[in-house]
Amino acid sequence: MDVRFDDPWYDALASGWGELDGTGGVAPVGSAAREEGRGAADVYVEVQRSAAFQEVRRRYRRFVIPGVAVFFSWYVGYVVTATTAPGLMARPVVGAVNVAMLAGLGQFLTTFLFTWAYVRHARLRRDRAALDLRWDTQELTRELVGGER
């Protein structure tokens, strides 16, 4: 498990940003909000409609929704099978270890795997673009409130 990744908030000036796969770079948010008479709310609406944000959101959802669907149904399936079909679960596999024991340990294993996959996906596919957007958004709001932040 690779849990060693740097926090951009702290390492923004360090070189070697982490392994982006070439799709990480996203175009900056448009500058329409810099016009006069706009509120902070408009900035967020504009950022939300920007292609860059839509891309981050799409990447997040396309990983998370199937992921949740898979681990949730695997867990519910396990619980329902354990309660409704104990005969199947009691079938011995090796020695005293039966199907139920393997399924239970399998849940532990898949939890670790999903954790690893999520972190990897977020690090490679989302973090860089999200951070760019964060700067852009804060830059836009800062201009609105007159450099107060």
Add this chain to the structure above:
Amino acid sequence: MTDNHQTLALLLFSSFVAVTLAITTWVSRNRRGSAEEFYAGGRLFSPMENGFAIAGDYMSAASFLGISGLIALFGYDGLLYSVGFLVAWLVVLFLVAELVRNCGRFTLADVVAARMRERPVRIAAGTSSVTVSVLYLVAQMVGAGALVALLLGGEGEAAQAWTVIGVGALMVVYVSLGGMRATTWIQIVKAVLLMGGAIALTVLVLVRFHGDFDQLLRTAAERSGHGDDFLAPGLKYGGDWIARFDFISLGLALVLGTAGLPHILSRFYTVPTARAARRSVVWSIWLIGGFYLMTIVLGFGAAAIVGPEAVRGSNAAGNTAVPLLALDLGGGAASTGGTVLFAIVAAIAFATILAVVAGITLASSASVAHDLYASLRRRRSGPRSEVAVARAAAVGIGTVAIALGLLARDLNVAFLVGLAFAVAASANLPVLLYSLFWRRFTTRGAVWSVYGGLIPSVVLVLLSPVVSGSPDSLFPGVDFQYFPLQNPGLVSIPLGFLAGWLGTVTSAEPPDEAKHAETEVRSLTGAGAV
């Protein structure tokens, strides 16, 4: 138990108390008394520190004592519990941790209130958070009582009550003086102790069986008197269909409840960024996963070495299986090794309970002061007075939990925690997910979804066999039991989601597009996060 046990366990326990008190005074020596400091520890913990603290907050007496006790008594059905506790962290990691860190300041209600009319939403979310916290606190208090009863033997009825009071009072002092910074350090110390103790016992159990897990399982099955049934699901939840639905209900509550626990959510605010929040969850998943794998060995070990009869004889609900196992592994009641190991385990279990009590007390005092008081007070006052209210709230909640803890003394700790999870999953999770992901969600939807989950779950518990109508109930004498399941999750979680949807579609006000845009942009990018 002999005097030796008591003295040694008390000594170890007192040193833990002394160390944590010292930490409390040391970390709060330059305390500025700001809300940021009290609720979030200044947001400067590292992911590893926070990961240990989350694990410390989560691995409660229910895990260490309750689950291993259930495994010792009912075999595989206890293991089913721990799977739910772990898989729940995927929900937290995927859907909640980063987004909540980006959107909120101190509590769950912050996230929801950002999009909605603040007052009704804060009152609703604050109420449900306090309810969950109090239920969870009661479970910890009961665990503390069971442990003391074991330490002092049969004569300890009064001592048991005094321990519950002492534990509660001590933690209230920690929390109201030290705030989140002290609480976090207590969690970290406790998590290290707990992991260390669990590793040591697991190694001893495995050594006893020469590293042969298969042999361990077979001995446990033999000793249990149930044979191979002990290693398959069904002993506790297999009987009639009501028992089976009860377990499915519990399973749902466990996996969905974690993401709605106030004391877990508030932990994400103690790190500087969403990325740090993600990394803390990864740390805690490794720690918690490893720990539950060890409780499996400990539970079956207790069944194999101590035997379910002895476990049941000591505490009907099984809460004392691990301390008894330690006594046996060290060489038995008369030996020095047994005495030492037993005392260590008892002290760790105490520390566990104390730390979790601290974490929950802090989170619920935040809900009271930051959500309820801030919404209900008439005039606006400074953040300093809010912190003062939070300190007072910690005292009040501690008192309530102590009183209920004395009342609920004989219920299994893991089961009580299951109730807290059910309420969290029904009242807190739907509103949180809807706010983060549903464009059309409105204030009415938010309020309905909280009460639509909270009220059914609490009412169903009151009407369940837990409270009345069965010999094991809180009030065995009366019978107003109309709901068959002990855990309300199967009914109340869908109701929470349904109520939120219904409130939204029937709501007259249109959803606020701009505020939704703000929540969505902030949650996914971290723009404007505090």
